[in-house]
Amino acid sequence: MRLAGVQLEVEGGAVAENVDRALDRVAAAADEGADLVVLPELFDVGYFAFDSYGRAAESLAGDRLARFAAAADDHDVAVLAGTVVEDLSASAADGIDVPAESGLANAAVLFDADGERRLVYRKRHLFGYGSEETDRMVPGERTPVTEVAGVTVGVTTCYDLRFPEQFRAMVDAGVECVLVPSAWPYPRIEHWRTLGRARAIENLAYVAAVNGSGEFGDDALCGRSAVYDPWGTALASVGDDPGVVAATVDPERVAAVREEFPALRDRR
Secondary structure (H helix, E strand, O other), X not given: OEEEEEEOEOXXXXXHHHHHHHHHHHHHHHHOOOOEEEOOOOOOOOOOOHHHHHHHOEOOOOXXXXXXXXXXXXXXXXXXXXXXXXXXXXXXXXXXXXXXXXXXXXXEEEEOOOOOEEEEEEOOOOOOOOOOHHHHEXXXXXXXXXXXXXXXXXXXXXXXXXXXXXXXXXXXXXXXXXXXXXXXXXXXXXXXXXXXXXXXXXXXXXXXXXXXXXXXOOEEEEOOOEXXXXXXXXXXXXXXXXXXXXXXXXXXXXXXHHHHOOHHHHOO
16 A cells, blocks of 8 residues: 655644645645545644634534545545544534534544545544643544555554554554554654654554644644654655655565564563
8 A cells, every 4th residue: 555644734724725735735645646645633724723623623524524535536545634623513413423412523534545434533632731632622432443455554643642552452453554643743853753663663563643734823843754664664754844755555564574573472
């Protein structure tokens, strides 16, 4: 599977512009041969644009995500629509299973190359340090996995990188590649680099850590998206400017590494 992680420039509160920019990048990545395109966390509204969350919130069956489903179908490419602000009551009204009857969630939606919704992941670990996410969002309860282009993938989001037990649960469910849409800010660059690599090493799996790029008043995203292989080697990486990390994710390599170095079998 050819994976393209789009380190998108995100403007706080500029939902229409951010969405148009993301759709352009999805089309460009598909033209370059991607099988799966991954967008950053809250790419539509901007993580630090807290006051815009309510205005940006929609059902997962709403018009905005429908555009990404259509783009996936049109370009024959799977799309992880980063994360968006989900209106849980609106999703429930549309028949979507939700963790609470009302409130907002930080939700990632994966569409397959036919534009069908294959996976929904709502961020489980909400960030409260210098952030309003814990006050404004409802945490998710599940960490599902699915198959894309012959690879078993799972999704976590940003702060989840600090909770390795969540990744272990996905390994037990057969995950071979974990997608991590993020809005990781300065100054914790070394944490970002170390945690993404560590999750790959300890789980002998690919990790695609896809961050945003941009400034939000006193806060700025550090970029530095990367794709790590099952040994923790960076296959592709970028700096803090907008860009793309592209790499081939090979499930046979996951199996070979786990056979060569069977640490997962030694768990107790």
